[in-house]
Amino acid sequence: MTETDLFHDDPMARPLTYPGRIPATSGVLVDDEYLPLLPVDGAAAEEWQAGDETLGKLLVRSGSSPMSERYPVVAVGSNASPSQMRRKFMSHAIRPVIPMTLADVEGIAPGVSAHVNRWGYVPAVPVEAPGETSRLFVLWLDDRELATLDVTEPNYWRRRLPVNRHPVTLESGVRLPPCFVYVGRHGCLTDGDGLARRLVDQPTLIQSLLDDSLELRRLCGGTPEEFVERVQEEAIREEVYRIFPAERRVLAQPELVDLPSL
Numbered sequence: 001m002t003e004t005d006l007f008h009d010d011p012m013a014r015p016l017t018y019p020g021r022i023p024a025t026s027g028v029l030v031d032d033e034y035l036p037l038l039p040v041d042g043a044a045a046e047e048w049q050a051g052d053e054t055l056g057k058l059l060v061r062s063g064s065s066p067m068s069e070r071y072p073v074v075a076v077g078s079n080a081s082p083s084q085m086r087r088k089f090m091s092h093a094i095r096p097v098i099p100m101t102l103a104d105v106e107g108i109a110p111g112v113s114a115h116v117n118r119w120g121y122v123p124a125v126p127v128e129a130p131g132e133t134s135r136l137f138v139l140w141l142d143d144r145e146l147a148t149l150d151v152t153e154p155n156y157w158r159r160r161l162p163v164n165r166h167p168v169t170l171e172s173g174v175r176l177p178p179c180f181v182y183v184g185r186h187g188c189l190t191d192g193d194g195l196a197r198r199l200v201d202q203p204t205l206i207q208s209l210l211d212d213s214l215e216l217r218r219l220c221g222g223t224p225e226e227f228v229e230r231v232q233e234e235a236i237r238e239e240v241y242r243i244f245p246a247e248r249r250v251l252a253q254p255e256l257v258d259l260p261s262l
Contacts, residue, residue: 006034010083013230015120016202020081022137026171027096028058029082037101039172045101045140048172055099063099072166072179073139073146074103074161076110077124077199079182080137088152089145093237099140102171104133108161108181110199114250115155115186116237120228122205123155125184127196128255138168138179146180156182159259183256186241190249213241 011018016210026037028050035058038049046056046067059066074148078084080100089096111127139151150158160178161168191197192212199205206224210217219239220227244250 006081007032007083007086010081010138011121012084012087012119015117016180016206016224018121018202019078019124020084020197022080023082023100026101027082027099028055029085029094029096029100030062032086034082037099039101039170041172042174042256043172044173044174045099045170048101054109059097059099062097065145066234067099067140070142071146072142072168072176073141073149073158073252074105074108074126074179074181075100075137076108076126076134076181079139079149081135085139088151089148092148094145094148098145098259100137101140102135103138103162103169103176104166104169105136105166105179106133107131108136109134109196110136112189112197112199112205113155113184113186113245114189114241115184116231116240117155118232118234118237120232121202122189122209123187124181124199125156125188126181126256127188127198127253129196138170138176153182155185157185157257157261158262159183159256161259181256183259184253187250187252190251194251196251213243213247215247216240219243 006021011020028035035050048055050058082089086096108126109129110124113123113125118125158180168179189197203224206227220230
């Protein structure tokens with residue numbers, strides 16, 4: 001996928017594309033560009049190469065906060081999409097200059113939140129996955145950017161992952177200090193075996209949810225396209241919230257919700 005392709009659309013504009021176009025490599029979101037980052041073995045991210053300069057020098061040149069003033073945030077859904085992040089920050093009049101580094105996150109996997117976003121998609125949520133390692137993006141945000149991202153996540157709580165349970169290691173091999181992650185307020189959806197459902201593409205996910213529930217089909221139609229159109233009405237979304245737990249499709253996540261927020 002080329003840099004231009006990453007900004008072709010975003011999940012708010014086209015809900016069935018959620019979680020959006022995800023880069024294949026680490027990089028830096030700068031305005032409407034995604035600049036690839038080349039990891040340096042054994043080195044912290046600020047020493048990685050962004051073209052002819054290091055990430056640290058790029059941030060200085062752009063007048064942005066240095067890495068020492070940024071917090072690592074694990075992204076499990078559309079926050080790993082440059083187009084989604086650009087829309088979120090620009091809608092709050094903040095210039096997006098966001099390092100996005102790939103890392104291995106232990107014991108966490110992208111699951112499915114037990115709610116429907118107002119744009120029409122069923123978003124991701126982190127779920128406990130003992131013994132598994134997920135390759136995910138880590139966003140690096142300063143105080144202002146972090147506060148802004150909090151505002152865009154009303155259905156989530158920001159929590160800190162303990163390094164003893166969920167260590168995060170950059171692709172350069174550097175182990176990170178405790179990272180933030182956005183934990184779902186609504187719990188996660190389950191699969192047919194009662195286990196945490198894993199995130200898949202939206203058409204597949206929504207069709208599976210519809211196929212498994214007559215009541216959901218009556219309310220939201222029989223196709224992903226009908227679902228997206230109907231759930232943009234708040235009353236329909238509220239009824240979906242009722243159906244999920246009523247049909248015993250929801251798992252609470254106390255092991256993540258109860259993590260420290262600071």
